[in-house]
Amino acid sequence: MAPMAAVFPSAEFRDELARRGGDAAARCYQCATCSSVCQLAPDDGPFPRRQMLKAQWGLGDQLVNDPAVWLCHQRNDCTVRCPRDAKPGDVMQTVRSLMVEKLAVPAFMGRLVGKAGSTWPLLLGAPFLFWVLVLYTVTGLQIPAEIKEYKDIVPHWLLYTVFFPVAGLVTLAIFPSGLRFWNLLGSSGQRSGSFVANLIPVLIEISTHKRFASCDAAASRRWGHFALLWGFVGAAVTSGFILLAIYVLQSEMPLPLLHPFKVLGNLSAVLLVVGGAIVLYNRLVGGNRTGSSTAFDNFFLSVVLLVILTGVLAEAGRFLFPPAMNAWIYIVHLTVVLCLFATFPYSKFAHMVYRMLAMVHERMTRPV
Numbered sequence: 148m149a150p151m152a153a154v155f156p157s158a159e160f161r162d163e164l165a166r167r168g169g170d171a172a173a174r175c176y177q178c179a180t181c182s183s184v185c186q187l188a189p190d191d192g193p194f195p196r197r198q199m200l201k202a203q204w205g206l207g208d209q210l211v212n213d214p215a216v217w218l219c220h221q222r223n224d225c226t227v228r229c230p231r232d233a234k235p236g237d238v239m240q241t242v243r244s245l246m247v248e249k250l251a252v253p254a255f256m257g258r259l260v261g262k263a264g265s266t267w268p269l270l271l272g273a274p275f276l277f278w279v280l281v282l283y284t285v286t287g288l289q290i291p292a293e294i295k296e297y298k299d300i301v302p303h304w305l306l307y308t309v310f311f312p313v314a315g316l317v318t319l320a321i322f323p324s325g326l327r328f329w330n331l332l333g334s335s336g337q338r339s340g341s342f343v344a345n346l347i348p349v350l351i352e353i354s355t356h357k358r359f360a361s362c363d364a365a366a367s368r369r370w371g372h373f374a375l376l377w378g379f380v381g382a383a384v385t386s387g388f389i390l391l392a393i394y395v396l397q398s399e400m401p402l403p404l405l406h407p408f409k410v411l412g413n414l415s416a417v418l419l420v421v422g423g424a425i426v427l428y429n430r431l432v433g434g435n436r437t438g439s440s441t442a443f444d445n446f447f448l449s450v451v452l453l454v455i456l457t458g459v460l461a462e463a464g465r466f467l468f469p470p471a472m473n474a475w476i477y478i479v480h481l482t483v484v485l486c487l488f489a490t491f492p493y494s495k496f497a498h499m500v501y502r503m504l505a506m507v508h509e510r511m512t513r514p515v
Contacts, residue, residue, distance in 0.1 A: 154206060160245070161205040167261075168441040169241035172202045175233040181225035186361040187218065195219055195235045202238055211246050212331035217498075217505035220358050222368075237439045244443045247497050250324045260493035264442025271450075274485040278478050281305070290474045294465055296400050300474050301481065303393070313488050321492040325500050332505065336512035345510040349503055367429055374422025375451070381415030401465075416462065419455045427452065447495040453483040 164172065177200060182193035194215035201210050210216055216239060223236040244261060251257025259266050282288050282301065291299050352358065356376070359369030388408040392398040402409045426448065430440055440448075457480035464473035491497065 154204065155208060157205040157207055159205070160207040161203070163245060164202055164205075164238075164241055167241050167244060167443065168439060169202060169238045171232065171234040172199055172238045173233075174231045175199045175203060175229075175235070176231055178230060180228055180230060181233075181235040184224045184228050185219075185222070186224070187220060187222065187358055188215075195225060195239050198242065199233065199235055199238060202242055207245065207249065210242055211249055211328075212334050214332055214335060214505040214508050216242055216246060217502045218509060222359070222361070234439065240444070241441060243498065243501075244441065244495075247493060247495075247501070250328055250501075251493050252320050252323045256320070256490075257493050260446070260490050261443060263446035267442075267446050267449075270446070270490065271482065271486055274489070275479070275482040277485070278481055281309075282478070290471050292470060294470050294473055297461070297477055298400075300477055306481075309485070310488065313485065317488060317491045321497065321500055324492060324497075325504060328501055329504050329508070332508045336508070338508065338511035340511050342507060342511070345507045346503075349506045349510065352506070353499075353503060367425060371422050371425030371429060374418045374425065376422075378415050378418030378420075378422055378455075381411060381418060385412040385415055413462075416455075416459055420459065423452050423455045444495065447490075450483055450487050450490075450494075454480070454487055457483060 164170070177196060179193075179196045181199070182188055182196040185194065188194045192215060198210065198213060198215055198219075201213070219236070219239045221236045221240050226234045226236040229235060248257040248261035251260075260270065263270060279288070282305075285302070285305060286300075294300065354376070356369045356373045359372065385408060388411065389402075392402065392408055393400065398406075404410075404413075430448065457476055460468075461473065461477045461480050464476050468476070487494075487496070492500075
């Protein structure tokens, strides 16, 4: 007789899952319709039926090392076709938010962002107060009569002093979380091959959002996420080019509108606006096709949209708004950017790391 496997159900996990929007899991009666209609689920490891059962039982310790939680892209064909309206796509989304919190380093930051429905005033208010106090200390919050460059409001050295250390701390925070997750994944299958050799095709797949192409219920989600991804990539590359222009090329600022660096920045802004608009539209009118929204998701989306909105307004504000108004728009922009940076390992941005690792693990555990 095979040895009996021990399971450790957690009522606390079930309660937290329900509180955060995964309460529909209780309606699942394991008909496996969800796994049957999911075009991403492999034949030898279909999901999300099994994960729904684990969620019902409160088996968070088994879900945290389950790659299928992250291989799910919330295409929601499962939710649309579920005969019990158990919303498997939404449940999997909620499980991912709980796993981000469980893996978070330091743990209190994971809890803080995980409970964004009640903690959002602190998450946004703290960086705003930080910028106001720092600028008052450094510049006295003096606003010039004419704003030619934003360094007239916030000196470049101050931006570097704030954002470079924050980027370093975020990297230090996500690395142990990712390493722990990778080690946990190792218990779900024997890997073979090189990590780097398998990472490269995964990054190509992510860059094209290939798996979203198989969506039926939520096909438009691919292009919203695609535009946001490349909009942020373009904005990051533009920032690097601007540093090059300032300190190496000694270019006069602000750059002309037709300067290649400026064009790239503006194209990136267009991608961000279009992507943000698509995602927001899907959230507002998509229903079961695009899934329900939770406080965790709404906070992340709100911060992303605020980054886009305030960035565009700050760019246009030099021509449209009075200096005082434009200065405060820029300060709010720095606030939400700092919030986005600081919460990277604890928000939906962390999906990029965990899903990437799960996809690499999937490739490395395939039969040769």
